[in-house]
Structures are given as C-alpha cells and as structure tokens.
Amino acid sequence: MNPCSIPTPQQDMEGDGRWNSIHNRFLSDAKGKDADVIFIGDSILQALEHTEVWNQWFAPLHCLNFSIHKDQTQNVLGRIKNGEWDHVDPKVIVVHVGTNNVENTAEEICEGIIEIIKTIREKHPSAYIVLPSLLPRGQYPNGLRDKNSKINRLLHEKVSNINKVEMVLIDKGFVQSDGTISHHDMHDYLLPSNAACRKAFEPIYDLLQQIWSEGEPEKDLTPSE
Amino acid sequence: MNPCSIPTPQQDMEGDGRWNSIHNRFLSDAKGKDADVIFIGDSILQALEHTEVWNQWFAPLHCLNFSIHKDQTQNVLGRIKNGEWDHVDPKVIVVHVGTNNVENTAEEICEGIIEIIKTIREKHPSAYIVLPSLLPRGQYPNGLRDKNSKINRLLHEKVSNINKVEMVLIDKGFVQSDGTISHHDMHDYLLPSNAACRKAFEPIYDLLQQIWSEGEPEKDLTPSE
Numbered sequence: 245m246n247p248c249s250i251p252t253p254q255q256d257m258e259g260d261g262r263w264n265s266i267h268n269r270f271l272s273d274a275k276g277k278d279a280d281v282i283f284i285g286d287s288i289l290q291a292l293e294h295t296e297v298w299n300q301w302f303a304p305l306h307c308l309n310f311s312i313h314k315d316q317t318q319n320v321l322g323r324i325k326n327g328e329w330d331h332v333d334p335k336v337i338v339v340h341v342g343t344n345n346v347e348n349t350a351e352e353i354c355e356g357i358i359e360i361i362k363t364i365r366e367k368h369p370s371a372y373i374v375l376p377s378l379l380p381r382g383q384y385p386n387g388l389r390d391k392n393s394k395i396n397r398l399l400h401e402k403v404s405n406i407n408k409v410e411m412v413l414i415d416k417g418f419v420q421s422d423g424t425i426s427h428h429d430m431h432d433y434l435l436p437s438n439a440a441c442r443k444a445f446e447p448i449y450d451l452l453q454q455i456w457s458e459g460e461p462e463k464d465l466t467p468s469e
Numbered sequence: 470m471n472p473c474s475i476p477t478p479q480q481d482m483e484g485d486g487r488w489n490s491i492h493n494r495f496l497s498d499a500k501g502k503d504a505d506v507i508f509i510g511d512s513i514l515q516a517l518e519h520t521e522v523w524n525q526w527f528a529p530l531h532c533l534n535f536s537i538h539k540d541q542t543q544n545v546l547g548r549i550k551n552g553e554w555d556h557v558d559p560k561v562i563v564v565h566v567g568t569n570n571v572e573n574t575a576e577e578i579c580e581g582i583i584e585i586i587k588t589i590r591e592k593h594p595s596a597y598i599v600l601p602s603l604l605p606r607g608q609y610p611n612g613l614r615d616k617n618s619k620i621n622r623l624l625h626e627k628v629s630n631i632n633k634v635e636m637v638l639i640d641k642g643f644v645q646s647d648g649t650i651s652h653h654d655m656h657d658y659l660l661p662s663n664a665a666c667r668k669a670f671e672p673i674y675d676l677l678q679q680i681w682s683e684g685e686p687e688k689d690l691t692p693s694e
C-alpha cells in the first residue's frame with residue numbers, strides 16, 4: 245500500500261504536540277467562517293501566509309490557509325478526511341503538498357495528491373481545485389529537485405482532463421542558468437521570499453480572479469445593473 | 470561526551486544539502502561586511518529576520534543574522550568554529566539556541582551553550598555576548614517547555630558572574646493564565662509572530678542601544694556638547 249495515500253497525522257517527532265494543536269485549531273477555526281478560498285498544504289503555503297503578497301492579494305478574497313510546516317500528502321489527506329473544513333463551502337481550494345515526502349517516489353507522491361483531489365471532490369463537488377506546481381529546492385541540482393519536476397509532469401498528465409481541476413506552473417524562474425537557486429528567491433533554498441512569492445503566485449491570483457468573474461453567472465443575468 | 474558540545478554540521482536529513490549551502494553563504498557573506506551586531510542561532514532568530522521588527526529595529530544597527538532553522542547547540546558551535554564570522558569584528562553577539570536539542574537534557578544543552586560562549590570569547594575577546602532566554606513552546610504545558618525553563622535557570626546561574634555576558638529574559642508573557650500559548654503569539658506554537666517579536670525582543674533592542682551609548686565613552690568626555 246502506498247504510504248502517501250494513507251491518511252496519517254504528522255508524527256510528533258519533537259514531543260510538544262504542535263501539529264495536533266494546529267490541526268485542532270483549524271477544525272474549530274473553520275466553523276462559522278465564510279471562506280471563498282481555502283489554501284491547504286505544506287511549508288510553502290504556510291510561508292505564503294506570512295508575506296505581504298498574502299495580505300495584499302489573498303486575504304481580501306476571503307482566503308483561509310490550512311497549511312502546516314513539514315506536512316506530507318498523507319498528513320494533508322488525514323486532515324481533510326478528519327473534517328478540517330467540512331463546515332466551509334469554498335469556491336476554490338488551492339493545494340500544494342508533496343515536497344516534504346522526501347522518502348517516497350514521484351509516482352507514490354503523485355498518487356497521494358490524486359487521492360487528496362478525490363477526497364476534496366467528494367466533499368466539495370462544485371469547488372475548483374487549483375494545483376500550483378511543486379517548487380524546485382536546494383541551492384544546487386539534487387534528487388529532490390528532479391523528483392519535484394517529475395511529480396509536476398506526472399500530475400499534469402493525470403489532471404489535465406479533469407473538469408474544474410487546474411494545475412498552474414509556478415516553478416519557473418527559480419533555477420538560474422548555472423543551475424543554482426539564489427537566496428534572494430529562497431533564503432533557505434526551500435521557502436520563497438516575499439519577492440519570489442509575488443512572481444510565483446501571481447498566476448494563482450490571476451486564476452482566482454478569473455474563476456470569480458466566471459463563477460458569478462447571476463450577475464450576467466441582470467444586464468441592466 | 471556531551472553531544473551538545475561537539476561541533477557538528479546539521480545532518481542533511483532531506484538530501485538537498487540546504488544547511489551546507491546556508492553555512493557556506495554565511496562564510497562568504499561575512500567577508501568584507503562591517504557588522505556591529507551578529508545574531509546567531511536557530512529558527513527563533515531566523516524567523517525574527519523576516520519580521521517588521523527586524524527591519525525597523527535591528528537592520529539599521531548593522532546587524533547580520535546567521536541563524537538556521539532547526540539548528541542545535543552543536544551545529545551553531547560547528548559553524549562558529551568553522552570560521553563563519555572570523556572576518557567580522559562585531560561589538561555584540563546575540564545567541565539563541567537550544568530549543569531544538571529535543572533529545573538532550575537541560576544540563577547537556579546548557580553546557581553546549583557555555584561552550585559556544587567560550588568559543589566566541591576566544592575569537593572575539595572584547596565583544597558583548599547577549600543571551601535571550603529560550604522561549605516556551607507548544608500550545609499546552611509539555612516537557613520541552615519545562616526543559617527550556619530549566620535551561621534558562623541553569624544558564625542564568627552560570628553566566629551571571631561573567632563579564633560582558635548578559636542574559637535577557639524574553640520568555641515572559643507567552644504562557645497565558647490557563648497554561649496555553651495563543652496562536653496570536655506563536656502561529657505554530659514555536660515561532661513568535663511579528664507582534665510577539667516586538668514584545669519579546671524589545672529588551673534586546675534596549676540593551677543594544679545601552680551598549681552602544683556605553684561603548685562610546687569619548688562622548689562622555691565632551692560635556693559641552
């Protein structure tokens with residue numbers, strides 16, 4: 245059985261129960277909230293929430309961010325299956341996870357992401373699912389960077405014919421011509437800086453706006469307004 | 470032998486060599502830089518560098534920040550011994566490390582920090598060493614939180630009589646009356662938010678300013694000014 249597709253809490257390696265605290269907060273946070281967009285995933289989206297870009301672009305769109313540092317596909321799957329936002333009715337769900345599955349193959353990770361998409365689809369049949377591609381990582385070329393590229397290719401093939409699932413390539417422009425990633429773009433060679441988030445997540449922002457305008461047909465029916 | 474006091478690179482658990490990339494960048498960054506203050510340590514100080522507080526208070530004081538997510542005492546010790554800022558002549562060095570030594574005892578960790586202080590003293594005999602106390606962690610009371618308190622007590626005893634070493638208590642106000650830490654202060658129950666950094670690091674900022682004024686005795690000699 246593929247470990248990436250089995251809903252699992254993140255292991256409390258350090259012993260202060262922080263993952264569980266965060267998951268429980270998300271469970272209660274989502275109740276009574278009127279979120280149009282949900283971001284769910286790993287460190288990359290979690291870091292995004294602490295940038296100017298988030299405050300400027302995403303917060304005003306009524307976005308909630310349910311992302312946890314170090315989460316792997318099976319952890320995100322576990323949180324969704326455990327009802328993290330059963331009480332929310334989002335129009336769009338943005339998912340970025342897989343880069344932390346360092347011990348799994350690209351195929352396993354891709355399957356894990358597909359399982360997340362299926363689970364979201366069951367719970368929110370009419371929501372758009374947006375998949376920013378996995379970002380490259382490490383200053384120099386390395387196996388994890390290659391694997392993330394492969395996951396992006398595999399995932400793109402799998403989802404391209406699924407209705408209301410859009411994969412958006414956000415990973416271009418990070419790797420320079422000499423193969424390195426600059427610390428200006430990723431200070432720790434994993435998390436994008438504010439400036440890099442602005443470049444990388446602009447297509448996501450554009451897509452959200454496009455879904456907004458297409459997603460409000462009642463306005464088209466009142467041309468006099 | 471105490472593992473906290475043996476200079477060691479952070480293990481490349483994920484396999485993309487990011488710790489080494491960051492250490493090497495610090496090695497080359499420090500050359501030719503005229504830093505008056507060096508921050509060195511772990512995730513807490515690393516997160517500080519990405520707050521408004523850093524830009525407002527610390528960046529203008531010519532601070533360099535050599536902190537790496539997840540670093541333990543032995544990793545910081547290794548970086549210093551490997552010459553990370555041999556070419557810099559700072560007036561003040563701010564050290565915060567130990568909360569990631571989850572597998573070690575308070576006594577071992579305290580010894581590791583003392584070893585860091587000794588090493589800094591050898592390399593920079595006239596620099597002030599400032600030790601912000603370790604912050605509490607976890608939403609609920611837990612063993613790591615207790616251990617950090619104990620490290621703070623032990624360290625305070627050990628350094629209180631050392632000249633030009635100042636321990637500053639920055640850990641008050643995080644734990645609420647019911648024993649919990651709010652996600653407003655620490656979104657992941659480990660890293661302080663911008664607002665919490667403002668409260669916690671104000672005494673550090675005050676001390677830096679005090680060292681500044683005391684460190685320029687020539688001004689006291691010109692009372693007419």
Ligand SMILES: [Ca+2]
Nearest residue numbers: 404406408409
């Ligand atoms: Ca599609």
